[in-house]
Amino acid sequence: MTARRTMTLNMGPQHPSTHGVLRLVLELDGEVVVTCTPHIGYLHTGIEKGLESKRYQQGIPLTDRMDYLAPLSNNLALVLAIEKALGVTVPERAQTIRILLTELTRIKSHLVWLGTHALDIGAMSVFLYCFREREAILDLYEAVSGQRMMSSYFRVGGVAAELPPGFEAKVEAFLTTFPARLAEYEALLTQNPLWRQRTVGIGTITREDAIALGLSGPGLRACGVAYDVRKAHPYSGYERYQFEVPLGKQGDVYDRYLVRMAEMRQSHAIAGQALARLAPGPINVADPKLVPPPKRLLKTSMEALIHHFKLYAEGFAVPAGEVYQAIEAPKGELGAYLVSDGSPRPYRVHFRAPSFVNLQAMSKMVEGRLVADVVAVIGSLDIVLGEIDR
Amino acid sequence: MRDASREPRDESREGTPVTEAGNRAETREEVQAESLVLQRLREQLGGALLEVKVWRNETTVVLAPQDLVRVCRLLRDDPDLAFDFLSDVTGVDRLNLPEASPRFEVVYHLYSLQHGRRLRLKVRVNEGEAVPTVTGVWETANWHEREVYDLFGVRFDGHPDLRRILMPDDWEGHPLRKDYPVEASPKWWEEEPA
Numbered sequence: 025m026t027a028r029r030t031m032t033l034n035m036g037p038q039h040p041s042t043h044g045v046l047r048l049v050l051e052l053d054g055e056v057v058v059t060c061t062p063h064i065g066y067l068h069t070g071i072e073k074g075l076e077s078k079r080y081q082q083g084i085p086l087t088d089r090m091d092y093l094a095p096l097s098n099n100l101a102l103v104l105a106i107e108k109a110l111g112v113t114v115p116e117r118a119q120t121i122r123i124l125l126t127e128l129t130r131i132k133s134h135l136v137w138l139g140t141h142a143l144d145i146g147a148m149s150v151f152l153y154c155f156r157e158r159e160a161i162l163d164l165y166e167a168v169s170g171q172r173m174m175s176s177y178f179r180v181g182g183v184a185a186e187l188p189p190g191f192e193a194k195v196e197a198f199l200t201t202f203p204a205r206l207a208e209y210e211a212l213l214t215q216n217p218l219w220r221q222r223t224v225g226i227g228t229i230t231r232e233d234a235i236a237l238g239l240s241g242p243g244l245r246a247c248g249v250a251y252d253v254r255k256a257h258p259y260s261g262y263e264r265y266q267f268e269v270p271l272g273k274q275g276d277v278y279d280r281y282l283v284r285m286a287e288m289r290q291s292h293a294i295a296g297q298a299l300a301r302l303a304p305g306p307i308n309v310a311d312p313k314l315v316p317p318p319k320r321l322l323k324t325s326m327e328a329l330i331h332h333f334k335l336y337a338e339g340f341a342v343p344a345g346e347v348y349q350a351i352e353a354p355k356g357e358l359g360a361y362l363v364s365d366g367s368p369r370p371y372r373v374h375f376r377a378p379s380f381v382n383l384q385a386m387s388k389m390v391e392g393r394l395v396a397d398v399v400a401v402i403g404s405l406d407i408v409l410g411e412i413d414r
Numbered sequence: 415m416r417d418a419s420r421e422p423r424d425e426s427r428e429g430t431p432v433t434e435a436g437n438r439a440e441t442r443e444e445v446q447a448e449s450l451v452l453q454r455l456r457e458q459l460g461g462a463l464l465e466v467k468v469w470r471n472e473t474t475v476v477l478a479p480q481d482l483v484r485v486c487r488l489l490r491d492d493p494d495l496a497f498d499f500l501s502d503v504t505g506v507d508r509l510n511l512p513e514a515s516p517r518f519e520v521v522y523h524l525y526s527l528q529h530g531r532r533l534r535l536k537v538r539v540n541e542g543e544a545v546p547t548v549t550g551v552w553e554t555a556n557w558h559e560r561e562v563y564d565l566f567g568v569r570f571d572g573h574p575d576l577r578r579i580l581m582p583d584d585w586e587g588h589p590l591r592k593d594y595p596v597e598a599s600p601k602w603w604e605e606e607p608a
Contacts, residue, residue, distance in 0.1 A: 064579060064580065065579060068580045070589060072590065073589055108470055109470065235499055235527065236552060238500055238553075251527050256530050345469045347470050347472060348472060348502075348523050348532065357501060361502065363506055365510070365511055372507075376502035380557065381558075384557045414580075
């Protein structure tokens with residue numbers, strides 16, 4: 025027998041290292057992956073279809089469920105797209121709050137990535153530490169919105185509510201302790217020979233392939249491509265913040281690790297600047313056709329009552345047209361494509377989910393490599409199936 | 415190299431309709447950058463642009479399906495345009511829009527990493543008509559086109575692996591079509607007679 029014998033191995037959708045319900049069909053020659061075919065869709069919930077039947081404000085909670093590790097980033101993409109179509113710019117304070125919270129979201133998302141990625145490769149303690157820090161950020165989420173995860177805190181025209189008393193001090197406390205904690209994780213992993221053996225030179229992708237495959241976020245920047253939406257097309261006032269875009273060189277699992285670790289430091293710096301910029305002011309645009317009036321006015325003002333009623337009964341209409349709004353989510357370029365027909369419900373909403381596109385690059389990263397590397401590569405891509413399947 | 419001294423053409427004299435809208439102030443540089451792309455496109459393939467629209471600082475170009483691949487190659491390879499990054503491909507079912515024919519629209523969001531510009535391309539097809547695949551131009555189109563096929567039922571000619579991607583392989587119908595009900599559950603089995 026001279027024919028090459030290959031074995032087909034089904035991995036997932038219940039495999040713990042597939043980070044949800046990803047199913048991979050691996051064709052193996054011994055321990056070497058010949059082909060890798062991802063099968064997705066197990067978590068398809070029809071979010072885009074659901075949005076078409078909801079009024080603009082009602083759709084925001086659906087977006088939390090896409091990348092459930094970074095719900096506020098999803099909120100931001102949708103509200104920015106709607107605001108772009110409306111031609112509305114939110115007040116300074118609302119922008120600062122949005123930046124502060126989305127950067128905390130990035131840290132939180134990267135912490136889950138770091139913890140699970142390290143756990144997949146065998147470093148268990150990192151996981152426990154990361155979740156300790158994540159818990160602190162979830163507490164901040166809870167303080168502003170009452171919800172730990174699905175907070176839906178951003179609204180068209182601003183944010184849902186004023187920050188609670190003492191919030192700044194809590195953020196300050198977190199930001200003070202975080203750098204030392206991050207240094208601890210780096211001490212555990214960055215120079216660790218076992219970690220380096222499992223990640224250096226693994227899952228390499230070239231710059232050209234990464235661009236052709238539409239890779240974005242830390243995966244693209246690990247190949248040395250300086251594309252960060254926050255720098256290239258600033259939104260919410262990112263142009264006023266000082267930060268760097270960390271880049272890698274090799275495009276392997278280790279470089280993606282280094283880029284994300286450096287990004288957490290940058291996010292920490294941005295969050296600090298945002299905290300310093302927080303000045304008193306309105307948190308919503310002064311347009312009663314868009315933002316509900318304060319509850320206390322409903323008993324005394326007829327106009328407020330009418331606006332309240334109209335907003336919750338009919339919603340607001342968005343001029344007919346179409347917009348594409350991209351933001352730099354923790355996983356990469358998250359784009360919201362909105363088509364309006366001039367009614368109070370979106371005609372079509374589509375999300376360019378970074379995990380969906382990044383996952384497509386996976387086959388190229390693992391084919392010809394060992395089956396054990398598949399787990400390292402999945403971890404380094406930082407996928408969230410809720411966003412892939414939508 | 416592009417001749418920078420050349421005057422931008424007066425868009426109203428071109429054969430393609432141009433609509434300007436949007437109440438936000440557009441910066442001068444952005445407007446110039448946009449017109450550069452359009453000017454270049456008109457030079458290279460005047461007749462292929464069926465419609466050009468600028469709204470909220472975003473440029474949309476509608477093409478005929480048979481011109482799509484040629485235009486995409488030009489957009490990617492021309493050093494002054496260099497749209498090397500395909501952000502997104504998606505579809506729109508125009509069934510309930512005032513202009514409902516052709517019924518489907520396939521929308522491409524292009525990005526140039528070098529110039530930092532975005533461009534939206536569209537092709538329109540009717541039920542049963544196919545769109546040529548752009549997987550040969552940008553590899554990333556593979557899954558995006560599968561998603562459009564899965565959720566809208568638009569076929570892509572020349573696609574290497576046109577299978578459903580989000581819905582099960584034996585699913586009937588295409589959920590993002592406007593005539594597909596929002597709340598519909600498939601009939602998984604027949605009730606046995608009592």
